[in-house]
Amino acid sequence: MLTKRQLVILKEIVRLYTESGQPVGSKKLLDQLPMHVSSATVRNEMVHLEDMGLIEKTHLSSGRIPSTKGYRYYLDHLVEPSGVDASDLAVIETSFDQSYHQIDQIIAQSAKILSSLTSYTAISLGPELRDARLTGFRLVPLGDHQVMAILVTDNGAVENQIFSVPQELDSESLEKAIRIINDQLVGLSLTEVIQKLQSDIPQLLTHYMITPTGFLNIFGNVLKKAAQERFYVDGKMNLINPATVKNVDQLKSLYSLIDQNDDLAKLIGVPDQTIEVRLGDELTSDLLRNFSLITATYDVGDHGKGMIALLGPTSMPYSRMIGLLDVFREELAKKITDYYTHRGDE
Amino acid sequence: MLTKRQLVILKEIVRLYTESGQPVGSKKLLDQLPMHVSSATVRNEMVHLEDMGLIEKTHLSSGRIPSTKGYRYYLDHLVEPSGVDASDLAVIETSFDQSYHQIDQIIAQSAKILSSLTSYTAISLGPELRDARLTGFRLVPLGDHQVMAILVTDNGAVENQIFSVPQELDSESLEKAIRIINDQLVGLSLTEVIQKLQSDIPQLLTHYMITPTGFLNIFGNVLKKAAQERFYVDGKMNLINPATVKNVDQLKSLYSLIDQNDDLAKLIGVPDQTIEVRLGDELTSDLLRNFSLITATYDVGDHGKGMIALLGPTSMPYSRMIGLLDVFREELAKKITDYYTHRGDE
């Protein structure tokens, strides 16, 4: 158990280190501490904190920096989210103040705003699509044996993809198939649609088409693409930071980790807190040893939950970041709700 | 005028410097030279070359490196494109060996192949769209006052964008408008379409619609997007190179230069040679002082010309790069021609 004084010292070490980037020595620390004790006392306390593994030295005679365990303790017990600057708030509001034709544009914009506000890498994810309901499937002939398949869901996501049509498909049976799809599947959630696609539908189609596989491939493809979570990342450049990335190779690996949608999904996982910070070992990849990931979920009622996240060095100014994300959650949820209620009414 | 021996020496300096990255001294140079002269003779020749501004020293007693002017001379008179490795050729062929639904996928893949083969940044541009002809314009209702506008051209490019439909547009007049567009404009080149859009069409539409502006906005938007040259860039990471980029800020500026489609268009301009190398001052931006840009055009007959390019440090192995691009031009043109002839016939 930590004494009151040790708590204050740990908290101050975290603050000073994130501010200055330099290891914190007993003298510097003393200037900032509210109580008046001698530097020797502080040193003694620091020895205790070090014994507990909460802080560490970079070399024998250096000042101390928080260890991963120390940050963990700080985040679990000490951090106090700070309020958001009026100027930051203004940036958020003006940046969101445009009309969007697609929800994905809002999500992409979110990542952009967050990364510019924080100078870290921002990741954002739209409301979950699994529970979104299919509102329509279209095939638009483009000529030259090509069609564009378009899938629309009730939460505003639109997925499209272009296919070369297999020769055996004539436009008549295609139209029939589409009618069946729309009759049978509209209104179901995407997960349900995926299930039905593996049971009822194929048989149903055989009544009207000779070989439904070609068509089912097309539909299945677009469906898969639509049901997949798609992360928007902004501020990748900000990963370049001598404190976290040692060499160019590491940077390249990091980039490919982040560009890979699946890897990113694995990294972020399923946060269970509203705002959650993971760092060091808690992150899946060895590449992220010196990183910290703050995830925040947001809630848009019937339309499900989404997520925004910041990826940066372990020594982030957590109070500010957590405060900021907390406000941003609300603003984003508001904007999305707004979008759902007003779309098309301009 | 340079003597035979000076030419050999200049060429060798370029080769050794690109290989080693180190300034080349008289001794090292001597080992590689075919004729047997003394190092003093070589030194004398180097003084001449330096007087002509073709090579330079990094400091008073250092070896020599080619100057920008030296590279220019080398490229104009000395470079001999080398053949392409069998392995490189195999990579190109296997990477292209898939079926593509859209021409843009081929173009994007080109950039990917080139950057992975060269470890430089690769840029690619599809066949010119100005002369492409409009083959169709569609509006697909998605529900909730939203439509997707789709524009197809005869060279396989498909552009789509989603709009919220202005309230005053009912579906009936929309259909009429689309019929007019397709009747009047299909078969014309995009440049012609853009012209007509500013003259005949608005008046023509007023016969059938009350306020055509809403509709014209949508069409104009997609048209503009379709007619715009879109560059595909791959291997941006490779710009990180201590030889060319000194600090992180410069890197960020470079990235934003490359991400900005317009800036990129300005940078690349209109190459008049089949394969052209520009370096130093010849590039528009100050940021690119230490870079070299190799552009190569490719020709797909009726479907116009496109471009591929490599951006890297001035000290690239030009023989290999030029040889590679020359082969790649052909392969890409072949692949695209292939796409046009076989699309839809699988």
Added chain:
DNA sequence: TTTTAGCACTTGATACATTTGAGTGCTAAC
């Protein structure tokens, strides 16, 4: 028992001198 003053010790950073090696330019002889 806790706190503090004092001191010896460690370490990274900085500055400076010295050496080494790769290279040059020049001169005089071939």
Added chain:
DNA sequence: GTTAGCACTCAAATGTATCAAGTGCTAAAA
């Protein structure tokens, strides 16, 4: 025109001294 030889230059590596910031420990004070 070419070459051997030599004095000279400079960056990079190496060595040395000093400084500042910090620590741990001990013994005395509170």
